[in-house]
Amino acid sequence: MAKKLIAFLSILSLFLSIPLMPANAAAKAGAKCTQAGNTEVVLGKKYTCIKTGKKLVWNKGVKVETTTKQSVQSLSLANMKKAMIPKPVNNLFRYHYSPNAVAGFKEKIESELNFAMEYWTSVYDGTELFNVFYATEKELEWLVNAWKTYDLDVNGSTAREYQGRLEREGAQLNAGSVPSQEGRSHLSFFRSSTRPIQADAMVPHENVHIVQQQLTKNRTDQMPCWLREGSANLFANFQITEKYGLRVYDDAKRADMNSYQGGSVEIRKFTDSQWFTHLKSLEGNFSGGCDYKNRFAYGTGLLLSEALMADGGFEKMMEFWRAFSLDTDWRDSFQRIYGVEIDVWYKTKAVPYLMQEYARVPGYR
Numbered sequence: 001m002a003k004k005l006i007a008f009l010s011i012l013s014l015f016l017s018i019p020l021m022p023a024n025a026a027a028k029a030g031a032k033c034t035q036a037g038n039t040e041v042v043l044g045k046k047y048t049c050i051k052t053g054k055k056l057v058w059n060k061g062v063k064v065e066t067t068t069k070q071s072v073q074s075l076s077l078a079n080m081k082k083a084m085i086p087k088p089v090n091n092l093f094r095y096h097y098s099p100n101a102v103a104g105f106k107e108k109i110e111s112e113l114n115f116a117m118e119y120w121t122s123v124y125d126g127t128e129l130f131n132v133f134y135a136t137e138k139e140l141e142w143l144v145n146a147w148k149t150y151d152l153d154v155n156g157s158t159a160r161e162y163q164g165r166l167e168r169e170g171a172q173l174n175a176g177s178v179p180s181q182e183g184r185s186h187l188s189f190f191r192s193s194t195r196p197i198q199a200d201a202m203v204p205h206e207n208v209h210i211v212q213q214q215l216t217k218n219r220t221d222q223m224p225c226w227l228r229e230g231s232a233n234l235f236a237n238f239q240i241t242e243k244y245g246l247r248v249y250d251d252a253k254r255a256d257m258n259s260y261q262g263g264s265v266e267i268r269k270f271t272d273s274q275w276f277t278h279l280k281s282l283e284g285n286f287s288g289g290c291d292y293k294n295r296f297a298y299g300t301g302l303l304l305s306e307a308l309m310a311d312g313g314f315e316k317m318m319e320f321w322r323a324f325s326l327d328t329d330w331r332d333s334f335q336r337i338y339g340v341e342i343d344v345w346y347k348t349k350a351v352p353y354l355m356q357e358y359a360r361v362p363g364y365r
Contacts, residue, residue: 027058037362038251048362072353075310077249080238083314086118092126098135098142104197109134109189112203116239120207123318126214131186136193137166137173143190152186153179162190171195176202178209180221185213199244201252204236215318217325224330226282230301231317234309237302257299257357258364267296268358275351276343279304300354307353312338 027033027040033049033056040047045061070078093113097106109132117124131150135143140162147153158179165175173192178185187206209232212220220228233256241249260267270278282297308317316337323333334342 027061029058029060031058032056033058037364038254039362040247072306072310073253076234076306077238077241079309079313080235081242083122084119084235084238085122086242087121089114089117089121092117092124092130093132094129096131096133096146098139098146100136100139100193101134102136102191102193102197105189105191106134108197109203113207115243116204116207116236119235119239119242120211124211124214128184130210131184133186133188135188135190137191138193140166140190143188147186147188150184150186152184158188165190174202176206178206178213180213180218185210185218199240201233201236201240204239205232208232208235212321215321215325219324221285222324222330223285223321224283225285225297226279226301226304227320228285228301229297230303231305231321233298233302234305253302254361256302257361259295259298268363270355272347272351272355275354276346279346279350303354303357304350307349308338311349 027042027047027049029047036049036051036056038049040058042061045063047058047061049056050059091114093110095106095110113132131152133143133146135146140159143162144153144156144159147158153159158177161177162175166173169175169192171192171194173190174195175190176188178187187210209220209228212223212228212232216222233252237249237252237256240252267278278296278300282300305317308320320333320337323337324330326333331342334345338345340348
């Protein structure tokens, strides 16, 4: 049961395929925009996309107060950019494609995995080719047999989850996973052949899980889910920002923060104490009580990972990931590496930042 739920964790991360909005011309009052609630800062004024009649246009804008203090987000991005210098890599993957695999998605997988891995050359030292599988909605049997060749998914948990996804999602099927398991893992995609191929954060996000698997020595199931999924969002969003520009980060961040809104809880109304209780509930993994149903871990985890990256930088986060390979309580590792007890950090740093960002970033309308 534990392995089934752990595999489900990775599969759930596939919901976060986030279409990237094309870059618009610089915002100005009355000009067309693409999505209500989006914001842009131009020449010291913050413009918001609003609906007027049947049109979406930028409002008149409000003056933004300037400050010399660098934001948590900008510090986080700067620390990643300083440490994650892309370098060419040799092929690190062994690809397996079903007979009806869509050529365009095959190209997307290979180009985006190679692009993403270029940013991890300072820490990823895996020498064995990592298995990557892709099958369409009609080829689950082919996928299961391909796994058997490498003794993957022995208990059938990933196959059962993929079958469930197929039944629930139909033409919208877009499943993928890097299961936590003993020994070698794999990256698999199971996707509707009619689903459009879009620019999104899905492949870079899954690539982060590959790196996590290697650095934790296949113990990502020991990570609190806010760290596992949140840091995957952080690095994936950074990498697509490197490719498409800063506006993409803001759009992807907003989507991650608001991904919970399918549920009934309005996270923006949380008090300090409710936020603290919420963070404690995200300390488990997906086999240990983490609230994956409402997807709270993805947006909350992104913001917590931003805060850690801003304060401690890339090297400390990598040290924290590696600590999960040890037989040590991760809370003790956190205190040793970051110099503060986790509950104190929640209350003094994490909760204030969460409340600040959710007040700043608009929800979906």
